[in-house]
Amino acid sequence: MTITGPMPLPRIVGGANDILVDADGHRCIDLFSGHGTVWLGHATPRIAAALAEQAAGVWNTGGLKMPIHAEAESLLQAFFPASHYPAALYSTGMEAAEFALRMARSVTKKSGAVGFARNLHGKSLATAQLGWDNSAAPPVADFHRLPFLPKVSESEALDALERTLAGGNISAVFIEPIQGSGGGHSASPDFYDRVIRRCRAHGALAVFDEMLTGFYRTGPPFFFSELTEVPDQILVGKAMGNGFPVSAVIADRKYPVEAGMFPGSTYAGNPLAAAAVAATLREMRILDLPTRVAAIEKIIVAELWALETSGIALRGRGALWVIELPPPLEPHRLASCLYQRGVLVSYAGNLLRILPAATIDLDHLKEGCALIAEVLTGKCHDET
Numbered sequence: 001m002t003i004t005g006p007m008p009l010p011r012i013v014g015g016a017n018d019i020l021v022d023a024d025g026h027r028c029i030d031l032f033s034g035h036g037t038v039w040l041g042h043a044t045p046r047i048a049a050a051l052a053e054q055a056a057g058v059w060n061t062g063g064l065k066m067p068i069h070a071e072a073e074s075l076l077q078a079f080f081p082a083s084h085y086p087a088a089l090y091s092t093g094m095e096a097a098e099f100a101l102r103m104a105r106s107v108t109k110k111s112g113a114v115g116f117a118r119n120l121h122g123k124s125l126a127t128a129q130l131g132w133d134n135s136a137a138p139p140v141a142d143f144h145r146l147p148f149l150p151k152v153s154e155s156e157a158l159d160a161l162e163r164t165l166a167g168g169n170i171s172a173v174f175i176e177p178i179q180g181s182g183g184g185h186s187a188s189p190d191f192y193d194r195v196i197r198r199c200r201a202h203g204a205l206a207v208f209d210e211m212l213t214g215f216y217r218t219g220p221p222f223f224f225s226e227l228t229e230v231p232d233q234i235l236v237g238k239a240m241g242n243g244f245p246v247s248a249v250i251a252d253r254k255y256p257v258e259a260g261m262f263p264g265s266t267y268a269g270n271p272l273a274a275a276a277v278a279a280t281l282r283e284m285r286i287l288d289l290p291t292r293v294a295a296i297e298k299i300i301v302a303e304l305w306a307l308e309t310s311g312i313a314l315r316g317r318g319a320l321w322v323i324e325l326p327p328p329l330e331p332h333r334l335a336s337c338l339y340q341r342g343v344l345v346s347y348a349g350n351l352l353r354i355l356p357a358a359t360i361d362l363d364h365l366k367e368g369c370a371l372i373a374e375v376l377t378g379k380c381h382d383e384t
Helices: 045-055 067-077 093-108 125-131 154-165 189-201 271-286 289-310 331-340 362-377
Strands: 012-016 019-022 027-030 084-090 112-116 143-146 170-175 205-209 233-237 247-252 313-317 320-324 346-348 351-354
Touching: 027 362, 045 271, 067 084, 067 271, 084 093, 084 233, 084 271, 093 125, 093 170, 093 205, 093 233, 093 247, 112 125, 112 154, 125 143, 143 154, 154 170, 154 189, 170 189, 189 205, 289 313, 289 320, 289 362, 331 346, 331 351, 331 362, 351 362
Parallel strands: 112 143, 112 170, 170 205, 205 233
Antiparallel strands: 012 019, 019 027, 084 247, 233 247, 313 320, 320 351, 346 351
């Protein structure tokens, strides 16, 4: 029987590193990694032990500091230039983006904001409007969503940004350097440097959303690491908690946190999150992540680049890849088939996403990619 719709969602009961096990005992290679959050693998022993130790003590202090906070912030600071500092720890990327927006509005005394089409910065009223069609909700005044590649060229996108900034009321420009959910499109380093410089010229803050690209996922420590300019704010999360809900705003020291920015929230910087961050970042220091990510990219390119000859686009870098499918291929059907055959990927619209853990067994990755190539270029049948 040919699969015509998505299979019922499996109930996962266990797993380790790059393998998940469902309630039926079905094992699969996890190329989804919990939306890319489980960067160092499921049930990583030292991270699990650190969380268990903190869970046996204090969970939430309501913003009061513990030693674990200082350790987490120190380890996080080491990833960034001395000109920047961890301004706040939060629980989600959307929450971090909202605080970055509040900080920008506070320091610039401007209310507007800019994003680029199909960039994703969260699903709140404000953050969604920056990148996605949020037509079901009323528009936010002076929030602009500008065209992005491939709909326009880099020069056309820059011209649109210049015209918008010239209006004089833009506090921040939000940038997702590689679209994690919008098709994997990315501009040149020169484009992003020019965006940052134009923000500076017009008194707006450049906000780099590195929730998905950060912590070596695309090769360098962060995408901005290879630019000439440094953004005013960097949003990070996902990988730095290895699946535990945590995010952070890294800000230029020219912009200290002030009460008027409303920096706190109920769970912001709770000790459990701080323990997850500290343990995960300690683990990253042990692993040679650039070498691991280079090996992951090499296998994905070798196994999947030939899909281009079938009209299937592959875009990405390092351990962040998007497969864009032409009609009549159906992502939900293909993802269902892949799961039945032992590979878990995510899908949305006409896209499949591949986000393996840095610690994935490379033989598993090669096996998973070979199955993806086979399923995408062949026929998928339900054999049960």
